[in-house]
Amino acid sequence: MTTDAGATIEAIYADVLRRNPAEREFHQAVREVLGSLAPVLARHPEYAELKTVERICEPERQIIFRVPWTDDRGEVQIDRGFRVEFNSALGPYKGGLRFHPSVYLGIVKFLGFEQVFKNALTGMPIGGGKGGSDFDPKGRSDAEVMRFCQSFMTELYRHLGEHTDVPAGDIGVGGREIGYLFGQYKRITNRYESGVLTGKGLTWGGARVRTEATGYGAAFFASEMLAARGTSLEGRTVVVSGSGNVALYAVEKVTQRGGRVLACSDSNGYVVDEAGLDLQVLKQVKEVERGRVSDYAARVPTARHVAGGSVWDVPCEVAIPSATQNEIDAARAAALVRGGCVAVSEGANMPCTPEAVAVFQDAGVAFGPGKAANAGGVATSALEMQQNASRDSWSFEHTEARLQQIMHDIHARCAEAAEEYGAPGDLVLGANAAGFIRVAEAMHAHGIV
Ligand code: NDP
Secondary structure, three states: OOHHHHHHHHHHHHHHHHHOOOOHHHHHHHHHHHHHHHHHHHHOHHHHHOOHHHHHOOOOEEEEEEEEEEOOOOOEEEEEEEEEEEEOOOOOEEEEEEEOOOOOHHHHHHHHHHHHHHHHHOOOOOOEEEEEEOOOOOOOOHHHHHHHHHHHHHHHHHHOEOOOEEEEOEOOEOHHHHHHHHHHHHHHHOOOOHHHOOOOOHHHOOOOOHHHHHHHHHHHHHHHHHHHOOOOOOOOEEEEOOOOHHHHHHHHHHHHOOOEEEEEEEOOEEEEEOOOOOHHHHHHHHHHOOOOHHHHHHHOOOEEEEEOOOHHHOOOOEEEOOOOOOOEOHHHHHHHHHOOOOEEEOOOOOOEOHHHHHHHHHOOOEEEOHHHHOOHHHHHHHHHHHHHHOOOOOOHHHHHHHHHHHHHHHHHHHHHHHHHOOOOOOHHHHHHHHHHHHHHHHHHHOOOO
8 A cells, every 4th residue: 555545545534524424334334445445546546636536435416305104093104215326337326225214314325335336346237326214114014115105206206217226125125115116106107117126026027036136146155255265155054144135045045055054133133043044934934924033933943032132142154144234343253253253245235344344354254245245136136127128037047047157256356356456365355446446447438527
């Protein structure tokens, strides 16, 4: 690292803090990327000259709106909607919607910023964006969720389009919500514009493997990291946090590859099953009944539920955190290392704090950052857009093979960039450098816009 590049980065970060006060998660995400860029800036003085980093840190557009709706008791509810259109250098803004009470601008900007580099790493023509609301779908009836989604889309539709901005799901937004959102978009615009949302149902424009893609991709990425070290998932003990879309399909793919998933969780606690989680029961509880992991423990004799604890107290060889940001701190990382953890593949966005990442890297644990390890979801969304554009529908096998190749290529891109910028094996640096350069090159071609 040259001192010049280091000083430039510090100045840029200080400016980000000043311009975006009290957005803690956004600061963390920016810091993480900037921390990798000194060797890149040292080799590319034009990036400093054209203020490429400063421009990348500033979203192209930020939309905040009121979402009024009426609950089942007839009471008026008011939530807040967000869409941050971060960067369109590589294609239309692309990134999910999160419905969770913790959502505010800082969360949406952190996720949007991550998404820019993640999407670049896939090698596909998609820019980065993210959105959501502080609406809490938990405990709400289908009719309430529908009314909320309709109100949300009644404002958001004017900012969307298959060539403009293409949302998908994230925490709290799955197939049901995408269906209600699409229905309202279609009604308002009087257009069957399939490519305006991804994660659609299979009977109305959805793609096979999209549901599975993020979890499968995180498991594929773990396999790639282990293969680079001459080993595999076969016979490994694995812990997956969360029990939502990403977690369930990470469990499925790990199990198919001969790993034994010991535990998963939700926000009330975790379930341990030394026999390996029974996916059929877990899917019934989570996908069909919308239940809790405690319901799994009540049904499976080999399982026990720990209320309120952290799933990261369960030792394992491979960790796939797939719940939410900052769930693994330095102390939990150190405990995982002591328990024999050899690989971490981030299914969630930023689930490990910077201190936890340092603990893993110092201990020689293979570490796959979310913007690489969980990129399978958005990559398969881009495949869904391709199928929508060509009015085609691919088989499960073909789409999964594409996903597997994409995850292989992302791993290779990160490993090559790490090598090129003097940090062999550092996939955090590799992901940030490779993603940044792809976006920066496109931005330069477009001039100062
Ligand atoms: P879901 O809503 O399907 O599931 C989220 C899971 O994480 C639930 O089990 C939930 O438990 C748990 N969880 C959420 N917030 C918290 C919290 N604050 N504390 C403890 N547990 C929590 O979301 P997804 O599976 O779609 O998303 C999980 C992660 O993966 C997120 O970080 C998301 O950004 C990331 N991701 C998702 C992609 C996708 O395609 N869906 C793509 C790339 C990344 P509970 O039910 O109790 O709330």
